[in-house]
Amino acid sequence: MTSSERRRLYSLLTDKDRAAEVMAYLDDDAQRDLTVEMTQEQVADLLDRMEADDATDVVENLPDALRESIMSTLDGDADELRDLLAWPSDTAGGLMSPAVFSTPETATCGQAIIRLQEMAEDLDSVFYLYVVDSRDRLSGVVSLRKLLIHPPSTPLVSVMTSDVISVQPDRDQEEVARVVARYDLLAVPVVGTAGELLGIITVDDVLDVVQEEAVEDMLLMAGVGEDADSPNNSVFRLAQLRFGWLIATAVGGMLADRIYHWYGAYIPIEVVGGLVPVIMGMGGNVGIQSGTLAIRGIATGRVHVKGGAGFVWREARVGLLLGLGYGMLLGLYGLFLGAGSMPLVGLTVGISVCLAIILGSILGSSLPILLHRWGADPAIATGPFVTTGVDILGIVAYFSVARVLLGSG
Template sequence: MEQIISFHHEIETALQIQDGQAFRSIFLNLHPMDQAAIYLDLDARDHRRIQEFLSPKEFSAVFQALDLEHQEVAVEDMDDEYIAHMFDAMYADNVADFLEEQTPGYRERIISLMSPSGSEEVKELLNYTEDSAGTIMTKEYVTAEEHETISAVMKHLRAEASHAETIYYVYIIDEAHHLKGVASLRDMLMAGEDDEIRSLMRTNVISVKVDDDQEDVAKVIQKYNLSALPVVTEYGLLSGIVTVDDILDVVHIEIEEDFGELGTTRGAMDHKLTILQSAKKRGPWIIVLMLLGMITANIIGAFEETLEAVVLLSAFIPLIMDSAGNTGTQALTVAVRNLALGNIGPGTILRTLWRELGTGFLIGLACSVALMILIPIFYPDGGMIFAVIVGLTLVVTLSVSAVVGAVIPLIIKKLNIDPAVASGPFITTINDIMGLLIYFTIATTMLSYI
């Protein structure tokens, strides 16, 4: 870290005195992530000088290490020709990720200035369905044909290594570009030079389709512990590959979206939103939950006579509602996680619900035992009957709340909607309603014993 700080000072000095040679000798020897960190610490004048001292190809490494927000700021100081040449030196999927967020006019203008091969690859990626394998795959990979010898493939691999995103796998294709098999670099290094690559390729290739959801692609890579995964068309033509670093970006995005769903703040987590935009995105859910809360108020009103007869019952309402909401949220979190990991299927749904029912029952039982001890201490006059009412309510309520927290995301998943939509506040409100119904029903039934 101290060394980077020292380099930062030397780079800043070289930029101030406009010593391009000194700047290049230091800056180009740094890791792209360190280059990007230093770039972000400099001002707009230094940014312009960096672009003067670096070729578009050299700056492309810095650009790819920046996040989208800083990339958009960086291109403001560049002319279109510089940007186009920089994009030609970048991986097509990274270019597509950036251009996808820009206006159609800007996108078309930059693509028109790129090289024919680069522009075609980027346009292809931009045409795929959003959040699909096609949008995150890269076009930079190494291929060979079945009849080629290991010697010829290795020669081709050395020539393409600097352009390919990964060289750990060589994808075997036929003349029509159908994916026939895959060979690893390790297997090729161990094989004889005159052996044909067909002799060591694996034909049972794990692959995904271009329109498969990016979350499903992430699951495949995780399941089979792959560093790269081929993407094919519906006709079996090799279209690209998805690498593990692309999947790490996908996982980050999906986790952020799921957190937004769980907190009913999807689309409202961007720090660049204005106050009005943030309110528009978050407000509708609050209004819906407020309307659901009206049901809670009506339930309390419906049991007004019970409350008038025994006012002390109202003291336990927050305890019942909080316990029900917390239990449901726990069950929801477990269910959404297991659905995301593929641990819940048609054959495990009943077992999952039974486990949640049992878990809720045992938690409720433990809570009721604690209340049987505590309530008579704090409320000596008739405290035991209150303990029985509240304890019995918790046993039933927490059992039901755990099942509700697990079953709602299962139903939503069945409707092909992201299960994270079954948000915590929504589950909490539903369980509040049920908890109050159970509480007042039991209390009304036992009113004569109070």
């Protein structure tokens, strides 16, 4: 759908509640695109009809000037919105909805049902009933199902689970997703430092996070910016966004050419030069394999930053085996190629392939862990910036071995 088709279609939504609902489902680009043509009043009206966590997303996608003037026109909800906007959008605080249904510890099941019925209109998705103490601190949780199957006079405290799984508002959204997925939760409460209930994050938002993070990782691993996935960009803009990611490859390629010419004075370059691509390819692909396993391992929590050495050691041993296997195979090819005049080409190629593969497996497995430790996204480790570095090391290793075994100077 083009931008103008979308706008036309959206303008056909005359029911304003429906329009607000549709807006809440749209992604950031579409929200930006649709709101940019609206008046301040129209945006304010839309926001009024949304739940606070959805409204926050829309507000975040508004131009800066419009955002501030909108915030001043919203009366009661503005504080709530402002509180939500204070948390970065990729944290638990940014994901949560403050519209959480809580009941005091002193209530019975029957009283809770009555409160639920009174408030039901405002609460779009109630999954659990959170029980709070007199100081608004989360003390337990009751499922709706439990509420239904106990007599109305049962005190909530006697049916509630007091061991509640919760998250703090500054938690990264990936961690929140891990908690919700691990415990198969429908919603997870967000709790402040004093134990006070701040809001809830529902499973549908978590599902969006998981999909978003997977896409983000994939795009970073492929060396494409996140924005490159947006269909609204012009071809020129897309090329511009992707241009920078390829710089490393171009600069690395020029460097590789310099190395080729420099070593050309010392080694029979017309004999060994043809195998540069396979040395780079084997090292690079093993590096991407190890890197991908490390990135996934970090994302799922299986590879820990502290226990990372064990993972790198495992990958190094896998690399050694792969290196010996392919070193032998390509060494035999080199022997056949160099047979007669230069039988040592076989040995050179064999050793170099093995070195490049071991290098690839060690760098590929350790770089994501180091990047993660340094606070960067480990997914960039398989992108062009890092793989180019591995390529250059592989070429230097190959030519150095060639110089020792076949060198003329």
